[in-house]
Amino acid sequence: MPKLNVLVAGSTGYIGVQLIKLLVKHSDVEIKYLCGKSSVGKNISSYEKSLSSKKLPKIVKYNKSFLNNIDLVFTALPNGEAQNISNDLLEHNVLIDLAADFRLNKASDYLKWYKLKHRSVKNIKKSIYALPEISGDKVKKFKIIGCPGCYPTSILIPLIPLVKKNLIKIDNLIIDSKSGYSGAGRGVHNKYKEKNLYESLSAYGVGFHRHNSEIQQEIENYTKKNFSFTFTPHLTPMFRGILSTIYLDLNNGSNIKKIEDTLNAEYSKSRFVNILKTNSLISTNDVINTNNCSIAICKTKYKNRIIILSAIDNLIKGGAGQAIQNMNIKYGFNEAKGLI
Structure with missing residues (x-):
């Protein structure tokens, strides 16, 4: 089975770095793009020395053309930004969001609690709030997976x-x-x-x-x-x-x-x-x-x-680990792969 080609957007925050540290251990994953803003051109090892021995791409600015070459997008971005990427998704793309953009079922609740107007209301219905022990295999039916808060x-x-x-x-x-x-x-x-x-x-x-x-x-x-x-x-x-x-x-x-x-x-x-x-x-x-x-x-x-x-x-069960657990369920991998 070919590896999953993955893009990580928001790769230099605490959650993003933890996600990369787990993904490099997952034998079914290939990290194609690491995306950031102020960190463009840097190596991820500038933020986490333990990754210096890993062959990883340099950090680049996100471009929607990248979606042609990847299967799965992880977004560990400030609230509101995953919505923009969700609007770019192609038919073969899956998005797993580690922030709050797809945790709430109503755009009005998102506005109330996050003081931001939801810019991808149509995609809320295509998403699932995925606490793996509760949602289980239901994630297989969705292309947008919202991970719970910590x-x-x-x-x-x-x-x-x-x-x-x-x-x-x-x-x-x-x-x-x-x-x-x-x-x-x-x-x-x-x-x-x-x-x-x-x-x-x-x-x-x-x-x-x-x-x-x-x-x-x-x-x-x-x-x-x-x-x-x-x-x-x-x-x-x-x-x-x-x-x-x-x-x-x-x-x-x-x-x-x-x-x-x-x-x-x-x-x-x-x-x-x-x-x-x-x-x-x-x-x-x-x-x-x-x-x-x-x-x-x-x-x-x-x-x-x-x-x-x-x-x-x-950072793991409340963030990056849970996201990978959802990925494993979504793609039919062993649920614990890359996590133990």
Whole structure:
């Protein structure tokens, strides 16, 4: 079988670099183009020394003529820019977006949360919100694949199976998430210059972080009624990793054993989701540099209330790894290829 010819647009950001580091290990992929703007003419090794031994093309400015020669486009661009590329796609092209352009089902929601008018509304219907453990083989029917945000990935993997089984109350969940600063992109160093980024913990987007929209949309796909929650993200003085702490109340007839059994059954065949023993105190160290999601269910002093801990690497499971996982499913490769 011939290799997939791939273009990476947005190749020098934290996510783009991580994506390239994984793609060079994938034996079914050939990277034909690395695209950027301010980085045109440079080698990707200028941004990641470990890639200096790899035979990779120099960074060039994106041109839609490149699409004639490639099968798959990965976009790791600022929000709004993948829409333009999606309008250029030829019949044989597939696009996997690691930003937010194809995460929301309605252009009006995109405008509300991202303050940008969607410039490829026709392609929203041709796209899928692809959380691999949930969407599975459905991605095979779509040529535009929207990868979830890093925070929603850590939150939706444990919550969706419980909502599907009606085991938890959906009227007052509290979600507290802490991320490494790489999740805010390379510009974070300047943005938080006066806030002592490397030695302090910072809350941001309180009550109105953009990822609220994804969480709401995806949970309500199953509840078919309003899902009420409070989500607060934080930046921590570490480079990578996310730990989400989810506080929730159980429905009548539910208990911690049913929660455990449901999650274990849902992910029994999953290569990347690990349900740990009750009350396991997990940390981001458990998942750094992997495509894994570790989940622990913890008891509280209240019989009808539990806490779920969920840890991922934001750059891999919450970004580049998840994109490759979707690629593997789309093209019928082993789901773990290039990821272990």
